[in-house]
Amino acid sequence: MSSDMTMADATASNVSGSTDLLQQYGCGPIHFTGTRDALYERHLMFDHVVDPTSVGPRERYEAVARSVRDVLSQRWLRTEQTYERENPKRVYYLSLEFLIGRSLANNVMNLLLDPVVARVADEKGIDWLALLEEEPDAGLGNGGLGRLAACFIDSMATMQIPAMGYGLRYEYGIFRQSLRDGWQQEQPDNWLRRPDPWEVARPQESVEITLGCSFEVRNGTFAAVPGRPSSLLGIPYDRPVIGYGGRTINTLRLWAAAAPHALDFQAFSAGDFVSALAERLSAESLTRVLYPDDSTSMGQGLRFVQEYFLVACSLADLVRRFRRTNAVGSPTDWRVLPDKVAVQLNDTHPSLTVSELMRILLDDAGLGWEEAWDLTRRTLAYTNHTLLPEALEKWPLPWFELLLPRHLEIILEINRRLLDEVRSRFPGDEGRIERVSLVEEGDPRKIRMANLAIVGSHSTNGVAAIHSDLLRTVTVKDLAELYPERFSNKTNGVTPRRWLRLANPALSRCITDAIGDGWITDLSQLAKLTPLADDGAFQDAVREAKRAMKHRFVAWLASTNGIAVDPDTIFDCQIKRIHEYKRQLLNGLRIVVLYNRMRQNPGLDMAPRTFFFAGKAAPAYRLAKVIIKFLNNLAATIDDDPAVRGRLRVVFLPEYGVSLAEKLIPASDVSNQISTAGYEASGTSNMKFMMNGALTIGTRDGATIEMAQAAGEENFFLFGLTADQVASSAGWYSPFWHHHNEPETRAALDLIFSDHFNRNEPGIFEPLRDALLTGGDRFMHLADLTAYLEADRRLLASYAAPEDWTRKVIMNIANSGRFSSDRTIAEYAAEIWDAKPCPVP
Structure with a gap:
């Protein structure tokens, strides 16, 4: 793949074991002969007919990607030829969406070409991470x-x-x-430009x-x-x-x-x-x-x-x-x-x-x-x-x-x-x-x-x-x-290859050092980590892996979005499609209550936190867009308030997709899975957070119930009404009761509706009043707010005890094996x- 190294000698010098990758990928009539300049340089020059010394990063990305496709092509053909010959029962999966994200790094990993590419990038002076940023997320899915x-x-x-x-x-x-001014703006996503x-x-x-x-x-x-x-x-x-x-x-x-x-x-x-x-x-x-x-x-x-x-x-x-x-x-x-x-x-x-x-x-x-x-x-x-x-x-x-x-x-x-x-x-x-x-x-x-x-x-x-x-x-x-x-x-389930092995190299190394790499294709092997939950050295390694991924995310965020965040704060995340039943608004109410507490008691002892939100609202979903606007105004107000600056931060990250999730999830400490019980079918981001060592604060809904059963509810921060309680209370539930009888709930709502977060745009959050109060609060935000805050208190208490927190983290990782898509497909x-x-x- 480079003028300094052939595919043959790169493979031979970097891959040990019984698998002969050179033979595996040279399985057709065209053999890898070891000719220099046969892959990367050929594509770099001939695909665009340009001088290789003057090409830009996009052309370099295309040359690398096409080189990788050259390597896999004969194996791809052989797969189909095998199916034609053996005539097995075939599975056809019809879906209007395939949110595949970027392909280059994932394909290199699955082909076991990581060492080859690492050596090529080093010898050619290619900035591999910058090269990966040249590939757009494929616009083939939404959620x-x-x-x-x-x-x-x-x-x-x-x-x-x-x-x-x-x-x-x-x-x-x-x-x-x-x-723009806190409002979602939609532009064409011409990913095939x-x-x-x-x-x-x-x-x-x-x-x-x-x-x-x-x-x-x-x-x-x-x-x-x-x-x-x-x-x-x-x-x-x-x-x-x-x-x-x-x-x-x-x-x-x-x-x-x-x-x-x-x-x-x-x-x-x-x-x-x-x-x-x-x-x-x-x-x-x-x-x-x-x-x-x-x-x-x-x-x-x-x-x-x-x-x-x-x-x-x-x-x-x-x-x-x-x-x-x-x-x-x-x-x-x-x-x-x-x-x-x-x-x-x-x-x-x-x-x-x-x-x-x-x-x-x-x-x-x-x-x-x-x-x-x-x-x-x-x-x-x-x-x-x-x-x-x-x-x-x-x-x-x-x-x-x-x-x-x-x-x-x-x-x-x-x-x-x-x-x-x-x-x-x-x-x-x-x-x-x-x-x-x-x-x-x-x-x-x-x-x-x-x-x-x-x-x-x-x-x-x-x-x-x-x-x-x-x-x-x-x-x-x-x-x-x-x-x-x-x-x-x-x-x-979710694939552990992309969501752990690729997305979180620090934690992957930590796990492999402890139990070997069999977990990559058999995630149930993570259960071998259970005896290490109280092991001081392994706890240190897990904490160091999280620290490394937080620093990596912080550096990426600063370089791409110009946003500076403190990696020593708790990274508290809710990243998913914006919808009332997913209750980003409930999370916002929690933050308003915490903000009020700090304003009223400047000396309050509370661990500094950065709350991350990300997700898109459907273009015609007006209330979801108002929720995005509210979260951004909340962020701006908190940033401008010296009473909480450095202790509380809200960041809404635009253009949520696979690539953003791959960077943020490994860096996260807390995963919010707070849908109204009985409304979330399963969720899959919850599983990704779990296997990456983020602890869940959530309702008993979707697959979060099974995750807590697997790891033990003592290692989760569950709260709120059950699905049966939600259904049985629908006929008589009144959000006004919570407004009248819960002082912190009333104070948070009154602050929002006083235009505190929109002083220059009076009245823009009236749709929230209708959703939460006059409209009956269909998704029962106020019914769960107090319980959410109590779960949050327990979460902070655990975080203040690093050994207890890390033990919970390890127990989550060790029991995430059931949530591999390999198990689901089996x-x-x-x-x-x-x-x-x-x-x-």
């Missing part, structure tokens, strides 16, 4: 749903499961977040899908033309998904939309230039942006078509592959489809897979209804990620009539048969019939996508024990009673997919 999908495909490759991820190739991410060195376009494998209408330009906007069918092309772009060790390299296939005909030549020749490009513009707009603003009908319609486009392209591709490997010299044996294909629907977004697979089996394969329905259900499985009724998608039936008329026929027939079954099993129960129906009556009538996914699959799972229980007993109770055998729990593979490893020789 936990997409990050979970990224962890899952990492685990599947590491565990040698033959799998492929399917998603959309968004040209723009959700948006780039900046702050420069070439992405990891993706490989496969236009020869494009698929064509059909919509029931076409589009034309009217008054400067696109208008649907009913009754005139049109086509879209799905062009696949493949990205390597490297299993740890580099032996298996699976594929993430992303679809980009294009028009079959890029230009209406007659219209263009007649001077109607805009209309001449209408087909192309309407097609390419489909995958232009992740999550269009769905506060408008146009935005919702685009989201609907995006979901169908993902489903139709992916099924066309996997069915084509199935037929190629299961119809050699004979007609396709569709009976083996469930034995060769497992399709996992990541939330309701791909629910149209049910009707699309039925369409293929009925219309293309010519099967009868009963056989097609049996094959569809045995092939598909569904993961639910939310208990919020408003998040369970429902699409207007007229949209199906316009765009997908055949799907509507199939869905209505599925519904007719479903309701007949319900009437037979529960005669006279009309309420149950209404609740399980795939069609929600109203104006307009709507199709319930979660119901469709449940009815049309053999498995429905939740993502944490409490979530799965509430899903069965509350959210879709009637369907769970109809098909109890289909419901299960698969608690989420459960999916064994209990849902019946998928086996297919080792690549």
Whole structure:
């Protein structure tokens, strides 16, 4: 990879043990010959045709990334060749999001090329950390749903499961977040502005899908033309998904939309230039942006078509592959489809897979209804990620009539048969019939996508024990009673490769020095740390690792954002999507109470703290934006108050994403997981904080319950109402009681509503008054505030006793093994997919 060192001698001199990386990655017809300048320098000069002495950091990043891709390419090909030859059961993971973050460092680590790259960077004088900053976070996801999908495909490759991820190739991410006067500002996230060195376009494998209408330009906007069918092309772009060790390299296939005909030549020749490009513009707009603003009908319609486009392209591709490997010299044996294909629907977004697979089996394969329905259900499985009724998608039936008329026929027939079954099993129960129906009556009538996914699959799972229980007993109770055998729990997990091995090198070294490196692929081995929880030397090593990561984060924050923070303060973090139920506002209230205490008692003995917030608010979510503004005004007010300066600090970090999380989580002391009990499906940031040695202050919600059970509640700071208490108090709860009877709650609210934090912008926080008081405090912030403050007191008491605190930290790390995505995927593979490893020789 450099003029001073070949791939061969770098590998030989840096990698010991039985694995011969040179042979492993030179497994195809093209061999690494040891020729100097064959990788990095070749790309540096020839990719951009520039003098290597004058290239910039972006070109250097691309050269390194393409060199790494060269190294892995033959292994990638061999993986697919092995699957074609062995014909194992394949897993297809359909997700509208894959929040993969940056790829270079992760790929180098999983390929075991760290020592090679470290030596090259040293000899070439490359600033490796600066080089990594040249890669944008891939704009393919927004929150936990997409990050979970990224962890899952990492685990599947590491565990040698033959799998492929399917998603959309968004040209723009959700948006780039900046702050102006404390308000969130949204700018386009054009992450593909420069070439992405990891993706490989496969236009020869494009698929064509059909919509029931076409589009034309009217008054400067696109208008649907009913009754005139049109086509879209799905062009696949493949990205390597490297299993740890580099032996298996699976594929993430992303679809980009294009028009079959890029230009209406007659219209263009007649001077109607805009209309001449209408087909192309309407097609390419489909995958232009992740999550269009769905506060408008146009935005919702685009989201609907995006979901169908993902489903139709992916099924066309996997069915084509199935037929190629299961119809050699004979007609396709569709009976083996469930034995060769497992399709996992990541939330309701791909629910149209049910009707699309039925369409293929009925219309293309010519099967009868009963056989097609049996094959569809045995092939598909569904993961639910939310208990919020408003998040369970429902699409207007007229949209199906316009765009997908055949799907509507199939869905209505599925519904007719479903309701007949319900009437037979529960005669006279009309309420149950209404609740399980795939069609929600109203104006307009709507199709319930979660119901469709449940009815049309053999498995429905939740993502944490409490979530799965509430899903069965509350959210879709009637369907769970109809098909109890289909419901299960698969608690989420995160990949320890990216979130510990890569993100936290200091702690990783500390762990490996103590127990070896087997934990990287078997996180349960962290349990070996339990006997070391009271070991003074190991406690010192853990504290030193945390100190190192805090200093690294502080240096990065100062250099990139110009923000100076004190690494000797407690780093108290809440980083996640901004939403009322996640209760960033509750955290803000806690800080206001602490601020009031310090103002009233300047000599108060309290450990200095820096509170970090990060997260994006959906562009149309006005209250979430007001919460961001409040947190920033709170930060500014505290900074300007000499009574608390140096003891209390609030920092809102813009543009939250994978790369920011990788830097902040290892540096954090405290993790806030404070959602209203019964609303968070699982959470995954909680797991990342846990394995990185941050202690949790949180409610009994999502996977935090299971984390506390694993490590012991004595090593957590839990508080607040349980899910049952939240549900049972909904009818009588009054936030005014807390305002009237809890002096610190009243003082905090009165301070906020006195415009203390917005003296130059009077009245801007009135929406908070409505949310917390006059609107009934739906998410029960005030009900949990006093308990939150009591948990905070316990937290500070533990922090003041370093040995006690560090013991808790070690017990959290030691018991985080269950929350590896490897464990989750093993459960999916064994209990849902019946998928086996297919080792690549």
